[in-house]
Each structure stands twice: as structure tokens, then as C-alpha cells.
Amino acid sequence: MRCLHTANKRGHAPAIMVRRSLIGTALVLLSACGGGGGGGSAPAQPPPVVVPPPPHVLAVNSGVAIQGLTGEAVLSFRPALLAAATYPVGMSFTITGATGGIACSPGVDFFVVAASNVSATPAASTTGRLTLDAGSVNRQVDLAICSGAGSADKTLSFAWNDGNASGVASGLLRASASSTLELSKRINDTGITTCASLAAVGLACPQVGLAGQDAELGRDGTAAITGQGGFRVSAFMLTTLPNSSCVQDGVTGLVWEGKTASGLHSANATYTWRSAAAANGGAIGTGNGGVCTGSVCDTDAFVAAANSERTCGFSDWRLPHADELSGIVDSGASAAPTIPAAFANQAAATYWTDSPKAGDSAGAWAVDFNSGAVTAQAKSTANRIRLVRGR
Template sequence: MRDMNSQKALSVLLLLAFTSACKYEPVSENTQAQSSNNSTSPAGNSQNANTTAPLPPIEVAKCDGECTCDEFSSPYNDTGVTFAGDYPETNLASCDLQSGFNQDCSNGRDSMTDLAKTGTGNASFDYTKLDTQGQPLSVNAAQWQCVRDNVTGLVWEVKSPGNTGGIQDSSFSYSWYDESLPDYSTADNGECDDNCDSQSYLNKLNTQKVCGFDDWRLPNKIELQDLVHYGNSQPSIDRDFFPNTQVGFYWTQNIDTDDTNSVWSVGFGTGRVAGGLSSEPKYIRAVRGEQNLYGIGEVVSEAEKLITNRQVFAGNQRCSERVSFSAPSTRYLQDEQGNVFDKQTGLIWKRCVAGLSGSECKDGSAEQLDWQQAYEYVAKLNDANTGSQWRLPSIKELQANNELACEEPALNPFVFPNVPMGQVWSGTPHNKFEDSSYNYEYRNSIIFYNNRTVKHYVHAVKNCAANSQ
């Protein structure tokens, strides 16, 4: 136990060092109230500049009766967690409900014992190795250059051993650079053989046509976190398909909308997600294929873009004109009880967090609960409505609901009004620190983990097949 606590203390110190340059970090409730009143946005970067009178309110369309899975559009990976977390500490090796609640391990693809796969992979991950021309290889192939994710359809590059040279050397790091975003970019500030920034690296991959492809790109933050295996740590990935993975942070394509020169990255030590300066060298795992779990292309009305409209339900929200809305209102539907159906993920969310109610979630007070109390809350929801299957969302499900263009909160306020600025519990236990589970920051979408005795907000979810109240 002493060794584990020492490692955990080191992890927290690393968190503080990593996020010191990022304007938004998980903070206490009192600090949030003070900082939100004093926050300012980078010049020319926020939609706050539009302060004209609000247009008519945005209405979320209703389902025709019960919400069904018919419009579910974006398959995604489960967390890889096949064990249960107990309270206040320890994990249970098997997911046999000894913990007494419907946990992460008992939901989704990871819970399916007869899951059919195109390829193979740990837990419910389903991968196929590809050769230098992008052709499938057998699972036992000793050498491969890329991996196809058979769940999402994305193709990922595979790194070569560190310090061996070549453009895909796993030890090489890069600053983040995009010539279309000069105030967020830092050129050639990593550690590699030549031109060590993200744009130069992608140019090298595409010029060389790695695996026969010339459309390599940085993944968005939802895609990259979807690759995380939360049942593993250091690195938190399926190591049989992605050898030579570093335990550090990997760049995404997404700028941190409210912090100049800050860009989102995903850590493959324990699956954290945070923003950091573009000048700080990080690793890259490039991807190709249609962007997954990302609402680009959805219709966003001018009324919905107007910040004065958004701030009716989220008084401090700021949105960047440089980022496409990933969670517009057209992505969602409401059922007869006011619950919210996400057409991309197939999930149904409570409109309000625990303790709040009403059509605008203004009635009552948002409750902060420890992990045990959070599970007791969803159990009471189910007891009150026979046959319902409310639960805590997984850490990936929370991220998939993210509005990438906005912060405070990083959610659509017309769909989820008056969300409290703070952390919300996931149902995903930490596989290494067995007294901790993952939480998600609704203020700005940072992912971290806390001791299960800490109190956070609770936002219940259920699968679209569970359509009872």
C-alpha cells in the first residue's frame, strides 16, 4: 500500500506540473465561483463578442414516442474494464456484481461474453494488423506497420522501437503546429531527427505513404481517448497491437478553445485528458479515416451560435469561432419524460444532474456525492421506475458527449441546462490506484481520477434499448 500511495503522489505532482500552463484545471467549488467571474477569452477567439438581444429559444426535438436506436450513428470502443470497483477501496477481479451495483464492467461491449469480432484484441477491442501496403495480416504476424480498429473503422499507425531511428521512432516527440492557427502553434520544438512538429511529422507520413495511405492526420480528442484501454496502465492501451507506446501524452488536433497556445492531449499512462502548451513536446499517434464521434456536419442555427442565447442556460459559457460545434442541438432528441437521446452514441441521459429537476433544471440544488452514494442514487432511480436501467456513465461516454467548441460548460446548454461547474463521477474504476475512480470536468472536459470518498456531481445515463422511465 505504501508503494502504491507513493506512486499516486508522484502522479499528482506530475499532474500539477503538466497543467500549470493550462488556464483551466479541476478546482474547488469556491475557487470556481471566483475564477469564472474574472475569466476572459483570448482576443478574436470567442463568440462572446456578439451581445445582441437573444433570438427565440432553441427547442430540442421530441422523439416520436419512445426514443429508439434507429438513428444511432457512431460506434465506439468500450473502456476495456472487466473488473468492479469496491467502496471505499480495492477492485474485485471479476465483474460478478459483488459490489452490489450495475458497474462499468457489466455494461457495453466488455460485458458481452459471446461478442463476435472481425479480428481480435483484449477485452472487447477488435483490431486487425496491416502490412506496409495496408493489407490485413494474421493475428500472429510478427511485423506490422498499422492497425485497423474494426469497431470504429479508423486506421492507426504503429510505432517502431525507441532510439532506432526512422520517422516512426516511438521515442520522438513533437511540438504542436498548424499553419492555419499560428497563435496556437509552435514550430520545430520537439526531439526527433528533423523538423520536430506535428505538421511536419504528418507531411513525412503522407509523403512516404505509410501503409499505402497519404491522408494521415492527428486524431480528435474523442478518437484518441477511445483508443485508451482503462483496464491497463503504463501504457493504457492494447499492447499486443500497439507495442512501443510511451506512457506520456499524445497530441490531438483540438485546440483548447479558451486558452491561447493550448492544445488537448491524451495520456497513455492512465488515460487522462488535459490541455497543454503547444511548445511542450509530446508524442504523436496518427490516424486516418472518417472522424468518429464528432458532430461536424450537423446543422447549427444562427440562434444556437449566439452566445447571449447560450448564456441564458450557462451564464459563463464561452465558445470559439475557430472550432466547429461537435454537439449541436440537432444531434439530440427528448423523450416524453424529458430525458435526452444522443443520436450519435445511442445513449439516453437525464437532462439534469442529481438534485436538479424541471424543464430548465433550475429546481432544487445540485448534489455532490461520493462514489458509493452516486451508485445509490442511480439505484433509487431504478427502484422508483420498475424496469429502468439508469447507471453511471463510463469515462468514455462522458467524453463522447463533449461540446468541443465551448467551455464553462463543455456541454450544449440548450440540451443540458444549468449544469454545475465541477467534476462528475464516471462508473470507471482505476485499475492501478484501487481506491480511485475516474471523473470528468464539466467545466472544461479534463479527465482525471479521485479517491472514491471524494464528492462529485452525478449525471445518470442508460442505453437506448432501456427505454422505460
């Protein structure tokens, strides 16, 4: 090896180290030698390009919770993780927009529900950290929303940061006492997470020539962002309320009655459709025509019994509207009943809504959780019920 010197534009002679090929006369550039005069150091090299690690958290869902008269609702903030996330995943959070505490008390709007992998500032529950391992059962930050019949609607801001990425999710605390609050326009998606070709179903998305299928749109369109641990942020956001069997829907804000194996809320109990309300379609319906325990076996009587009992701490239970009940149908379910697994003790059967059938005073609408279809039924039919609360 030897250094050759060539003049540059300014007349200097930087040295270039070359090596003569053993099989020819080609010169191979190796590196810069010292400056003119045979000495000096190599010129400074640019620093290496540092590629930051990918974020573990891709997004955090926004949600709705409806405050109750005596019971506590839950507002959940669940992260969607990178499919190849490296565990443990840590996510810090800060909550603003309402008053936090360590438990419900006068002036407190919410507190962070205790979990082994969630830490929160004890005094205010407004800052904390969620840590996820591959096998973590709890995979979200749950806020217990305190009862507040006299409070107004409030919007929470849930700012998060996993060290590589950050973002803000929102949470709407809808006041139960708000008489001007309209029906929520937020709806669940269908639960369908696969695509179809002209010849088959249950296929991966997308399918060539058949773009824009159900599974590619809306909340279902993010079903592939699953992370680890068997959860997703698409279609449904359901949380069982503390110390109860009732289920909070984080998308719509509605709270659903939990069913049990026996007793007043037995999953097998049936009721005929009866409503003394003016909006009953012109006929009150059939009283006490079902088979149940703990109440007269029609819809009016069961609603009254649940409110008298203050099921899950609430006394504003009602029959769901047809669009509300059909909104918890999981059309992507592989088998009946066609409803998310969070709804325990669900039967593959027909459930009443409060919606009478137009033009038929003897009929009302129901949802079949065997097929997922909305069907018209005679009010004298004995069907099941799952009550709801909220607007």
C-alpha cells in the first residue's frame, strides 16, 4: 500500500491510500491518508444516523360514560399496541377537564380504578402510568365515574406518552340530570373483521378488486392492531362495572343490565311486551305472559322491579330502543349468541326492544341474538329482556 497525492482546487495535496490489484492495474480506494506532508488525522466523519425505536402505543381510544344517580359508571382508556411491541410497555398519562380523587366524595368526578399494573397520583388521580406485560390481564386505564345528578357534562382529556410517541384521547362524562342531552350519535361497529371474495368468506383484507368492505372501515378497520393479549380497539369497548354484572359500553356510553343464572335477572326468564306509555303504538300489550322470578312477567313490571332494586346502583333502567339493542350484535361472531363475550349469560334467543311496530298496534320490534336480525314480534310473545340505562 502507498499514498498518492493529488492537488485540489486550492493547491493542497490530500493523500489517498490505494492498493494495486494483484491481477491488474486498478487502484482501489481505501481511505484518506494524512494531509500534505505525510501526517495529520483523517477528516471528521458524519455522526451515524440513529433510527428511533418504533412506538409501542399506536393510539388510545376515546370513550363516553354516563353518570348515575347512585351507581358508578366506568370510562376506559385502552391503548392499541404495535403488533410486534417489545414488553414491558409503559405509558404515562395525565387527565384534565374534571376533578379526580381517591374515591367518590362531594366534588370528585372520578378516580382511577385500582389495578396491579396501574399507578396514579394518590391525591388527585390525575397523573399515572400503565405498564403492560405480554400476559397482562388488565390492559387499560379505568376511571370510576362518580354519581353526580346535579353536575353538567364534562370532557376529559387523556394525554399519554410511551416515550417514543404521544397523543390525546377524550372522554365525555355525560350528566344523568341533563334534560337537554340528546341521544348519543356514537354507535358500535359491526364486529366483522374479515373480508370476502366472490367465492369465499372469512378471508384476509384487502381483497383485490373488492375494496371498501365492512372490515376495512370504521372501528373494525383497526382490528389488525391487536398488540398482544387478545384485545382490540375495534367495534366494541365493553367493561364490567366494579362489584356487579352490569356492562359499560365505552363507545355509546350506555350501561347494560347483567344477566345471572337465576333470580330476578335470570338469563332464562321471559316476558310479554307491555307498555303503559303513550308511545306504545296504540296498544298497551299483554301483561304477565312470560315465565320469570321476582316480578310480574311483562316488560313494564320487570323495568319497575329493576329500578326498585336499584340494579347495579341505578334506578333509571328502561327497555332499549331497537337501534341500541341491535348495536351490541357482534356480526363477526363465529357462533351464536351473536354478542360480545363481555355479556355473560346471554342466550341465543330473541330480546324485546321498546320500539312498537308502525302500522301494527299488536306488534313490537325485537332482536334475535341467534341470527343477529331485528324482527317484528307479537306483543303477546314471551321473549327475553336485557335492560339499558343512559341516553
